[in-house]
Amino acid sequence: MKHWSGFNIASVAVGLAFLYLPITILVIYSFNASRLVTVWGGFSTHWYGELFHNQGLMDAAWVTIRVALLSASVTTVLGTMAAVVLNRFHRFPGRLLFSGMVAAPMVMPDVILGLSLLLLFVSLDLDRGFWTVVLAHITCTMCFVTVVVQSRLVSFDRSLEEAAQDLGCPPWKAFFLVTLPVIWPAVAAGWMLTFTLSLDDLVIASFTSGPGATTLPMKIYSQVRLGVTPEINAVCTILIAIVSLGVVVAALVNRRQEQRRARDERLAAQ
Template identity: 80%
Template structure:
């Protein structure tokens, strides 16, 4: 029997969603405000998006952020997938406890400590701070999230598929790319999206590890917000929200189509066997 929602439950859910998403909705609405005063509505206008396209400093920061996010997410996905495979498939190797601790440590470590530790590392090895130090820093913390996501999929993976491929003479590396990787691909793609989003959003670690010519968009936004919120900032944040929302929507559509295709194949296999 389905229980009906009480007024208290409905009020709690509405208040929770309003607390989370109402500020975002207001930010998007005021990005189309025609007035330069952020809190005063001056009519609908898209002129601040035009101003944003003429702001070369913001465009340069956005380009740096996009390159850092794509590179770091791609490398972190590869390393995180390999780390998850090692933790799941080789459960008894020497040093596993230390390795798993090193993988999970950045998940619970404060960003300030992480950024300071990486800064001291780059200074110790005499590596000039710039674009590539930010990339290395983002790879360091985002690969841990990828490892957790992929590991959760590998735990429930049916290893009899790999064993069948091995019995037919398929080498281990070919088995991984032809059997294992296609099955766990949704988790790998989700890990990439998570790493990409975390890189776009990062401010603290990038502030410690960046240098001249490597100002990311969150750093640029923070430096401008300290002088006061402007309509251009609302426009930038709206574009970031749109990019992340589009990525999440595409990932959900692809996952849904794969599930539908899998269910269709299972029905066809069942009909053929009967």
């Protein structure tokens, strides 16, 4: 086994500190009893109680959760369909254009995407609000699901699905009963990724939202410009906890799926 040198250990420690120390400080100060966010006044959960009495933050959080859930669900379906098309149909008219359009939001700056969607909604005479934010998030995050699911489909054994069809299973049923359970960890990972991106989005939502559709990142940003408050630390800590819980659950599901697959392979080999 290769031993780590002191330089490698120090590099990893500095990297982890750079990434996670600010988040750790934010979480710690969310339990600060003092109203001054930079002065420790003792341990307290007072600001979490105040947070749930802040109607503006609660309304923004509810809008954000609804947008994230709806956009992530629709995005997962559309992204999985796009991944299947790109993986199984290598030659069809417009494939290169379709592939480029799917991947474009990954490399396009958020400001350009937000402005483009704003001009689209204005030209279509759509009132900006909840649904325009949902449509914008679906457009900008579908590519991530497509990439994740497509990478899993590359290693999928098509003979399993073909065997099911030989036994009389229709193609759509073979996909849902054979293919989807195998690629399900990738689909779940794509859903979790798009859900997180939707929760975190500020730029695109700022361009496409309207009255009554203020998301939590927009609310936090507008308040931070006037000064950080302990309530903002508390709501950010809750967001970190939600995202971390989702990542842990996705990892556990993926690990369980891999263990089940390995057990099935061992039984088949016997």
